[in-house]
Amino acid sequence: xxxxxxxxxxxxxxxxxxxxxxxxxxxxxxxxxxxxxxxxxxxxxxxxxxxxxxxxxxxxxxxxxxxxxxxxxxxxxxxxxxxxxxxxxxxxxxxxxxxxxxxxxxxx
Amino acid sequence: xxxxxxxxxxxxxxxxxxxxxxxxxxxxxxxxxxxxxxxxxxxxxxxxxxxxxxxxxxxxxxxxxxxxxxxxxxxxxxxxxxxxxxxxxxxxxxxxxxxxxxxxxxxxxxxxxxxxxxxxxxxxxxxxxxxxxxxxxxxxxxxxxxxxxxxxxxxxxxxxxxxxxxxxxxxxxxxxxxxxxxxxxxxxxxxxxxxxxxxxxxxxxxxxxxxxxxxxxxxxxxxxxxxxxxxxxxxxxxxxxxxxxxxxxxxxxxxxxxxxxxxxxxxxxxxxxxxxxxxxxxxxxxxxxxxxxxxxxxxxxxxxxxxxxxxxxxxxxxxxxxxxxxxxxxxxxxxxxxxxxxxxxxxxxxxxxxx
Numbered sequence: 001x002x003x004x005x006x007x008x009x010x011x012x013x014x015x016x017x018x019x020x021x022x023x024x025x026x027x028x029x030x031x032x033x034x035x036x037x038x039x040x041x042x043x044x045x046x047x048x049x050x051x052x053x054x055x056x057x058x059x060x061x062x063x064x065x066x067x068x069x070x071x072x073x074x075x076x077x078x079x080x081x082x083x084x085x086x087x088x089x090x091x092x093x094x095x096x097x098x099x100x101x102x103x104x105x106x107x108x
Numbered sequence: 109x110x111x112x113x114x115x116x117x118x119x120x121x122x123x124x125x126x127x128x129x130x131x132x133x134x135x136x137x138x139x140x141x142x143x144x145x146x147x148x149x150x151x152x153x154x155x156x157x158x159x160x161x162x163x164x165x166x167x168x169x170x171x172x173x174x175x176x177x178x179x180x181x182x183x184x185x186x187x188x189x190x191x192x193x194x195x196x197x198x199x200x201x202x203x204x205x206x207x208x209x210x211x212x213x214x215x216x217x218x219x220x221x222x223x224x225x226x227x228x229x230x231x232x233x234x235x236x237x238x239x240x241x242x243x244x245x246x247x248x249x250x251x252x253x254x255x256x257x258x259x260x261x262x263x264x265x266x267x268x269x270x271x272x273x274x275x276x277x278x279x280x281x282x283x284x285x286x287x288x289x290x291x292x293x294x295x296x297x298x299x300x301x302x303x304x305x306x307x308x309x310x311x312x313x314x315x316x317x318x319x320x321x322x323x324x325x326x327x328x329x330x331x332x333x334x335x336x337x338x339x340x341x342x343x344x345x346x347x348x349x350x351x352x353x354x355x356x357x358x359x360x361x362x363x364x365x366x367x368x369x370x371x372x373x374x375x376x377x378x379x380x381x382x383x384x385x386x387x388x389x390x391x392x393x394x395x396x397x398x399x400x401x402x403x404x405x406x407x408x409x410x411x412x413x414x415x416x417x418x419x420x421x422x423x424x425x426x427x428x429x430x431x432x433x434x435x436x437x438x439x440x441x442x443x444x445x446x447x448x449x450x451x452x453x454x455x456x457x458x459x460x461x462x463x
Contacts, residue, residue, distance in 0.1 A: 077354055084348060087343045
């Protein structure tokens with residue numbers, strides 16, 4: 001039980017840490033002068049504006065957020081797997097108990 | 109702990125939700141080889157929720173005017189922090205939602221879950237598909253770029269082929285004889301006010317019917333009067349559903365980051381249509397079908413014939429629970445074959461349109 005709590009605490013720390021890192025990077029992007037963005041918004045008329053992160057810092061921040069999201073998903077899936085196993089075990093036990101207490105079963 | 113109990117009692121006194129929780133605790137989901145199909149329904153709800161949240165965020169900055177539409181979308185994707193990502197998630201979740209609706213309906217068609225007493229569930233599901241496609245159609249014009257203007261002109265011109273009401277329908281869609289700024293305002297209001305209200309109302313009825321009739325079981329089990337093993341909805345099924353949602357969220361975010369939609373140059377009402385006009389992927393098979401029909405068929409307007417054929421096909425899909433309504437009958441196999449043929453046709457035509 002203690003081991004499981006430890007793993008959960010470590011996973012929580014990783015999540016919070018990566019979230020803070022992503023937040024810091026994103027905040028730095030917001031503070032930085034958006035020179036390259038401005039340069040591209042004044043593109044001549046008639047040319048498509050591709051929508052994506054342009055400055056290197058913003059690209060990095062987005063990739064960190066994406067990595068953090070997949071890491072969180074991985075951890076949450078692992079936790080869900082444990083919960084599903086536990087729920088299925090409880091369900092099977094309920095079925096067994098219900099079967100045992102059924103008057104139709106032999107022995108009752 | 110007492111405070112939590114007191115709060116629960118307060119809520120129970122006001123809202124009386126105990127029967128709902130009791131129902132959820134008792135609800136069971138059949139467990140068989142097609143159980144995965146049940147996840148498609150909830151995935152649609154997930155994408156709908158994402159659409160609402162990102163749509164509200166976009167609406168804060170979007171301006172539905174001739175001068176402001178394209179510029180405001182440009183501002184959202186280039187100046188606002190992560191605005192491009194919000195727009196990309198909105199756009200991709202729309203595609204994912206429509207894909208989910210198609211898969212959900214195909215799954216139901218192949219497992220014959222539309223048969224009585226679930227006719228109402230199928231009919232409301234079909235209306236949800238139509239509403240989702242209408243969302244896509246009205247949303248496509250909102251960036252007001254060359255391609256969206258041209259595609260909307262083509263799309264709104266299709267009903268004109270119908271006798272008597274055709275011209276009127278086109279005028280209602282366009283808010284005039286041609287696509288103008290009034291069309292943009294009309295599409296915006298329909299996209300953000302009318303369709304969400306209609307969609308939520310139909311979703312409510314659909315979910316009520318799903319709860320009322322329960323989830324369907326495989327045909328073999330129904331025929332042999334065998335009750336398949338079941339899984340408690342809470343927590344066993346909900347936990348599995350949450351895992352599916354998480355993976356879908358990750359996929360959506362990844363696609364939104366790496367394939368964000370761009371923005372074309374501002375639409376010019378006087379300019380000729382650009383080359384390579386193409387609708388969204390879910391309209392491609394209809395677009396290609398319309399292109400294939402000749403201008404005259406036995407002296408009759410070819411476009412009219414095409415529209416009538418498409419409408420007949422849609423009517424057949426809508427009324428399928430009343431056409432194939434008996435269990436284990438030959439008609440059911442014919443419907444399955446037609447569903448496969450329809451799927452192959454839609455994929456084939458869409459691919460052809462892209463070539």
